[in-house]
Amino acid sequence: MSTPLRIGIAGLGTVGLGVIDILRTHATTIAMRAGRPVEITAISARSRRDRGIDLSAYAFEADPADLATRDDVDLVVEVIGGENGPAKETVEAALASGKHVVTANKALMARHGTALAALAERHGACLRYEAGVAGGIPVVKALTEGLAANAVTRVMGVMNGTCNYILTKMEATGEDYSDVLTEAQALGYAEADPAFDVGGMDAAQKLALLTIAAFGTHVDIDAVKVEGIEQVTLTDIRYARDLGYRIKLLGVARSGDGAVEVRMQPCLVPAQSPIGQLESVVNMVVIEGDFVGQTVFQGPGAGAGPTGSAVVADIIDIARDIRVPTFGVPVADLREYPTTTAGSPATYYLRLTLEDRPGMLAKVAAALGQHGISINQMRQTEHEGGSAPVLIVTHACLRQDLDKALDEITGQSMCQDTPVAYRIETV
Amino acid sequence: MSTPLRIGIAGLGTVGLGVIDILRTHATTIAMRAGRPVEITAISARSRRDRGIDLSAYAFEADPADLATRDDVDLVVEVIGGENGPAKETVEAALASGKHVVTANKALMARHGTALAALAERHGACLRYEAGVAGGIPVVKALTEGLAANAVTRVMGVMNGTCNYILTKMEATGEDYSDVLTEAQALGYAEADPAFDVGGMDAAQKLALLTIAAFGTHVDIDAVKVEGIEQVTLTDIRYARDLGYRIKLLGVARSGDGAVEVRMQPCLVPAQSPIGQLESVVNMVVIEGDFVGQTVFQGPGAGAGPTGSAVVADIIDIARDIRVPTFGVPVADLREYPTTTAGSPATYYLRLTLEDRPGMLAKVAAALGQHGISINQMRQTEHEGGSAPVLIVTHACLRQDLDKALDEITGQSMCQDTPVAYRIETV
Missing domain, CATH: 3.30.360.10 (Dihydrodipicolinate Reductase; domain 2)
Known part of the structure; x- marks a missing residue:
């Protein structure tokens, strides 16, 4: 069996402890699947308080950026969280040192993902984030x-x-x-x-x-x-x-x-x-x-087990020398x-609370029609008092046209409440 | 960009043509994702009849085993089908020559998969079969x-x-x-x-x-x-x-x-x-x-597009130098x-068509009880004539115990038809 892959874990919250649990529980199977042992060598957290498990075998770093550059760490698991601050510094320090990074941090990746992926590419490192999207689902x-x-x-x-x-x-x-x-x-x-x-x-x-x-x-x-x-x-x-x-x-x-x-x-x-x-x-x-x-x-989509499962899958991929670009293609491509935000054409669900006066429905239909919006279904539900709830399902239209029509309907005081409009997504 | 991965396609049925369609349609994107061009160099089929697309750019081999050992083929796509015969000979010839194989052939893989995976490992080749299971779903x-x-x-x-x-x-x-x-x-x-x-x-x-x-x-x-x-x-x-x-x-x-x-x-x-x-x-x-x-x-789960999608995904993996063992771990492990076939304990759905005579239900319940099977629900449905349909949902039991009870019920001629028994799987 070849050289172990040495892991440093930055962050000992729910996900960090979940990752440690999986790497310990399945050490033998993971080594078999990865073709090499996967070993935790160092950890980092804000405090050394008791977390209910023995962590004494791992070196401790108070500063995660120090963990990221240790000689005995090949891969940093970033589960600190936050789109800037220590998480970003840790990931940048690790990648700049040519160390691989697996993160569960969607905020960081959504904001800086492509810049970080470019940094990883420059230093021949992998950057993976399966755990950041839909938890345990690969x-x-x-x-x-x-x-x-x-x-x-x-x-x-x-x-x-x-x-x-x-x-x-x-x-x-x-x-x-x-x-x-x-x-x-x-x-x-x-x-x-x-x-x-x-x-x-x-x-x-x-x-x-x-x-x-x-x-x-x-x-x-x-x-x-x-x-x-x-x-x-x-x-x-x-x-x-x-x-x-x-x-x-x-x-x-x-x-x-x-x-x-x-x-x-x-x-x-x-x-x-x-x-x-x-x-x-x-x-x-x-x-x-x-x-x-x-x-x-x-x-x-969440929890120590599912999120840890995704983090460890990324670790196994890297241990197996799988080198897929962070977003599937090199950043330059x-x-x-x-x-x-424009939105493609769609049908819409509308709920209007109309003044209960004669001719209101006709006025609404006219306002919609003027903006090219035709009606597929309309239901006026039973009501008491001075307002009439009306449901409309439109034919396909653009949201911008619908908004103009709704502005007109609101402007003419036909409605007692702000109209409700939801897109209907065909699936 | 590095050396192209050269593909030989053995079999020009629905799936083979689907693979060619995808490799042609998405040639640029696939090269970007794989980090190298993926090129078809040779094909093989039983006949050279017109298949509605121009295949003249590819070398043609009448015998797929010859295609499998061509110098200008790095990876063989086996979409011939069948658990033995030409499909098996082609895959074996390719792997023995150190060429990668991607197959959609579940019959071949279910029968000979581990032996073929061992052959692939000995020759440093990859053997992949995503398309053989659940079509396009990875x-x-x-x-x-x-x-x-x-x-x-x-x-x-x-x-x-x-x-x-x-x-x-x-x-x-x-x-x-x-x-x-x-x-x-x-x-x-x-x-x-x-x-x-x-x-x-x-x-x-x-x-x-x-x-x-x-x-x-x-x-x-x-x-x-x-x-x-x-x-x-x-x-x-x-x-x-x-x-x-x-x-x-x-x-x-x-x-x-x-x-x-x-x-x-x-x-x-x-x-x-x-x-x-x-x-x-x-x-x-x-x-x-x-x-x-x-x-x-x-x-x-089927069709040229979905199955072809799975075949080409395997090809892209191999082009990317992804080397996951065929079944996730080396064959030796x-x-x-x-x-x-024993089956873990489960609840069962039973439908019995009983003789419509007094005491039959009690006899059925007794026969089940003697074999340790207790009843969770029982319904006798409305009926006419001399037979009474009875539905039973058991508590968890072993199939072997249930079969003994049903044999006894059948042996005592309580039923007009063979009893129906289906396992209820908790999901």
């Missing part, structure tokens, strides 16, 4: 290797367990968003400050990484359209269900006309589709290729497509 | 690479599109097995001689390959329990649905106690599970690992576990 590998024979036509994902838990629980129990969020926090499915999850940014960072790998293009994370689930109401979840749809926080990326469209927003999807059937905290990624057609990948 | 790669950090606890799959089409169509339309089979043949979803598909052997070969990769053990294909869907009736499909299940031709492999259990048979699965929701010709593979938990892979 979906980066699917895009960069397993489906590499295809031109990807679309990639979609439900990649935030907190949001999918909240949306499916609201539907199942009839509870409001805020009640379900409180429960999710009690169960550990949502953070005390949930903004990063429910606001869509966590999932958007994952989507950005998938997009680079899928379309071989740079992505400007600041230009990605990001909308969270905070405004999704039980009313809309139920109306959507009546129409045969479910509301999901869905990431979608497409490429065409020299641009890449990247959106993370609540969408309606057919209830019977794989994404429509996805329950609770499970993640799902759908990859469509010109030759393969539609493939679907489902699994746990990535396209410079602009990231757009 | 599930061999998931097992041998993406989930390599795990001890797999169970692998399951619906991997024959013909069978899943027939079963879901029977349920949707209420048509009988033979009518739906005829339609499937007309649509090209079933062969003129459907025995290999509906009898379960096609799916069993795929399952055997997944089992070797999942558990790192030899599998004796002749010892795999294989049962087809020919006996599945509309009656059972409907009763199963009433109980909250669907009937699928399900492959399941597990390892424990120094043996590997491999079964391909109609099973009941919960209607709301991913497998239970699988419609039409789509394939699905579920892989469970000790750290990652449950992962699910879905996609097209594969375990010699015996292949058992």
